Amino acid sequence: MRTCRASAAGKLTVVLATLLLTVGACGGGPSPRAWAASVCQALAPWRAEISKLTSGTQQQMTAQTTPAQARENLVRLFDGAHQASEDARRQVVEAGVPEIPGGEEISAGFRASLTRMRDAYGRARDTVRGLDTTRPAAFYDGVQAAVENLSKEYDASALDTSRLRSKELKAAFDEVPECR
Template structure:
């Protein structure tokens, strides 16, 4: 359950109902592939956030701030897409509702990627002549980003069946 919670926080993730069937990927293999895709994503998002905070403190003008924020958001968007591709490439876990579970993880990362992209486009289009107006609009853009990002989260009670949750708990890549 701990690994599943870590995934929920990391992915902040959100179907097609059916069984994974015999052609699906073994739960432990699927969990390992998913966590292998998500671990660098979580680290990169944390790194980008830290760098952005440093750059924002050093920025002297709205134009510098805008450049830094757009770069941060572009990096987060690209990293989210890379994680989405990795999770999608993991296939479908061979568990009850496997296709639904796989789709939820992929959809979650798609929504996270899109949230970053929407914020990037919003900030990129902001004028920087008035610092007060610029920073107010940046604040609104980040509020929207937060809301969109939170809506992308998977409900911990719907991460998947018990055998898949057990796999996440047992696979070292998910700890």
């Protein structure tokens, strides 16, 4: 008798698991509006951090600090932007894939852009960290080169929702409050 109950319970578990997987697979990804809202929620703190980085970098370039102090501050700023970019990328991954034609490609594009930006900040951080602070002129030339390279990489990776091919997603980015 015991084996029959265990067997029936096992079969029921398999049937329920199959049903849940089937229902979950049919549900698809989030709607364009839900996906846009999630993405904009992920990007808001990232944009704030990038704005802070830009201001902080400009201040460090003109501040009366020693090269060692400037290096420490810039490494911290670039590391913060690196981490903020990774956090935003991870949240976009968690947002899923919008249920629209080409949704996987669009989501992948956002993730790839944030990955490139994260990596650009990491390279800038590592470059500045490796600069010799005993020769101030050479140090600041190196910082300038790192910032110029970061700017080029950033521009090449920029997220631009105005170039989306999906009318539904473009409208969602224009309409949801999280994106304003």
